Amino acid sequence: MQKLAIQGGIPLRGEVHISGAKNAALPIMCASLLTADTLQLSNVPDLHDIATMRKLLEQMGVKAVAQGNELALQGGQVHKLEAPYDMVKTMRASVLVLGPLVARFGEARVSLPGGCAIGSRPVDLHIKGLQAMGAEIHIEHGYIHAQVPKIGGSGRLKGARIFFDIVSVTGTENLMMAAALADGVTVLENAAREPEVVDLANCLRAMGAQISGDGSDTITITGVEKLHGALHRIMPDRIESGTFLVAAAATGGSITLRDARADILDTILEKLGEAGACVRAEGDHVHLEMSGRPRPVNLRTAPYPAFPTDMQAQFMALNAIADGSSMMVETIFENRFMHVQELRRLGAQIDVEGNTALVRGVSHLDGATVMATDLRASACLVIAGLVAQGETVVDRIYHLDRGYEHIEAKLSQLGASIRRLK
Numbered sequence: 001m002q003k004l005a006i007q008g009g010i011p012l013r014g015e016v017h018i019s020g021a022k023n024a025a026l027p028i029m030c031a032s033l034l035t036a037d038t039l040q041l042s043n044v045p046d047l048h049d050i051a052t053m054r055k056l057l058e059q060m061g062v063k064a065v066a067q068g069n070e071l072a073l074q075g076g077q078v079h080k081l082e083a084p085y086d087m088v089k090t091m092r093a094s095v096l097v098l099g100p101l102v103a104r105f106g107e108a109r110v111s112l113p114g115g116c117a118i119g120s121r122p123v124d125l126h127i128k129g130l131q132a133m134g135a136e137i138h139i140e141h142g143y144i145h146a147q148v149p150k151i152g153g154s155g156r157l158k159g160a161r162i163f164f165d166i167v168s169v170t171g172t173e174n175l176m177m178a179a180a181l182a183d184g185v186t187v188l189e190n191a192a193r194e195p196e197v198v199d200l201a202n203c204l205r206a207m208g209a210q211i212s213g214d215g216s217d218t219i220t221i222t223g224v225e226k227l228h229g230a231l232h233r234i235m236p237d238r239i240e241s242g243t244f245l246v247a248a249a250a251t252g253g254s255i256t257l258r259d260a261r262a263d264i265l266d267t268i269l270e271k272l273g274e275a276g277a278c279v280r281a282e283g284d285h286v287h288l289e290m291s292g293r294p295r296p297v298n299l300r301t302a303p304y305p306a307f308p309t310d311m312q313a314q315f316m317a318l319n320a321i322a323d324g325s326s327m328m329v330e331t332i333f334e335n336r337f338m339h340v341q342e343l344r345r346l347g348a349q350i351d352v353e354g355n356t357a358l359v360r361g362v363s364h365l366d367g368a369t370v371m372a373t374d375l376r377a378s379a380c381l382v383i384a385g386l387v388a389q390g391e392t393v394v395d396r397i398y399h400l401d402r403g404y405e406h407i408e409a410k411l412s413q414l415g416a417s418i419r420r421l422k
């Protein structure tokens with residue numbers, strides 16, 4: 001188990017490059033299954049989850065060639081229409097191969113992802129949507145078997161009107177990809193509005209798909225016969241951006257994000273302003289300056305454009321040292337407060353009641369050994385370690401490597417005292 005050892009108390013200062021967005025790159029990599037041509041991607045982040053997705057696609061027959069942050073994927077020789085359990089269990093986003101496989105090949109066999117630390121995370125909406133488009137789906141031995149009936153049908157999915165009972169990011173992405181090659185028009189209602197959905201739609205349009213309304217809660221897709229290759233640059237990671245901004249605010253520092261996008265950080269920047277930070281955005285630069293103790297900030301997570309659940313844990317580290325109390329409500333996942341126990345070990349005063357955490361700010365945290373439980377909880381503990389007095393050791397940081405490219409190198413560049421212990 002690798003660990004990170006952090007000496008707290010140093011304000012972060014300087015510039016940091018923001019990498020490509022993990023949650024845009026993952027669905028876009030799956031889009032390579034929709035065409036026999038080559039999908040040429042740039043600004044792909046160097047992350048464990050990206051490597052896992054690449055392995056999954058290669059075992060299906062996709063040809064992958066990586067060069068730094070460039071990745072070429074060619075789906076001409078796909079021969080295995082399956083995502084096995086041992087790969088899906090390590091990364092739920094593997095379910096994103098389901099829609100493209102059924103759309104292009106008329107069948108797929110994808111392991112049910114199972115739950116994860118932050119919640120049960122079912123995929124019933126993905127399945128319901130494909131059934132509405134004519135796929136016959138049955139679940140057996142932990143696998144989703146999907147088949148488009150050939151007899152009497154074109155063997156292709158058909159357009160449908162699909163209403164999401166719950167806003168689902170990958171549910172929207174899976175069905176948008178499936179609809180791109182279906183016969184007829186599909187309308188996704190109560191669709192996810194996340195910027196990563198828009199980035200996927202931009203990539204699909206570059207491949208010849210006919211999609212409109214992405215970024216709103218109603219997306220219309222008119223299926224086409226075939227899709228072709230394209231060039232696409234992955235958008236910047238808004239959660240990585242938010243994570244570094246919160247770390248700078250918590251340590252009372254002054255940093256500039258490079259290659260970022262301020263227009264998709266609205267609620268994060270607004271909440272940082274409430275906490276007392278001065279934030280300025282110019283083009284692809286976002287600058288944050290913070291002096292003194294943060295003010296407490298109440299927040300409630302909800303689907304985009306509201307405050308993102310993926311930033312809740314990071315903000316809790318900031319609220320833990322604020323000069324007052326704050327209420328934090330997690331409405332997306334049923335178990336996304338596992339960082340609370342670990343923050344308490346550092347001296348934080350937090351009470352949890354259901355999906356609400358009451359955080360009473362303390363003047364300082366004391367370094368200790370803590371354990372990462374999921375990707376964003378790990379980021380929260382790193383931020384807490386950056387402000388705690390003395391040394392904090394964060395264990396099980398493989399969670400962190402899934403979603404943050406070279407995090408200790410980037411933090412060291414900003415002046416943090418942080419090192420990886422084998």
Ligand code: EPZ
Nearest residue numbers: 023093121122123124125126166167168169170310332333
């Ligand atoms: C995506 O997960 C992100 N992952 C998550 O980021 C993010 O936290 C989440 O969206 C919410 O923004 C990727 O994009 C790869 P959902 P996803 O479907 O799509 C329920 C990270 O840290 N639901 O939007 O799996 C579900 O249980 C990760 O990078 C159903 O009930 O989330 C949850 O309560 C963590 N049935 C809610 O909807 C379904 O079929 C939202 O989930 C699908 C979802």
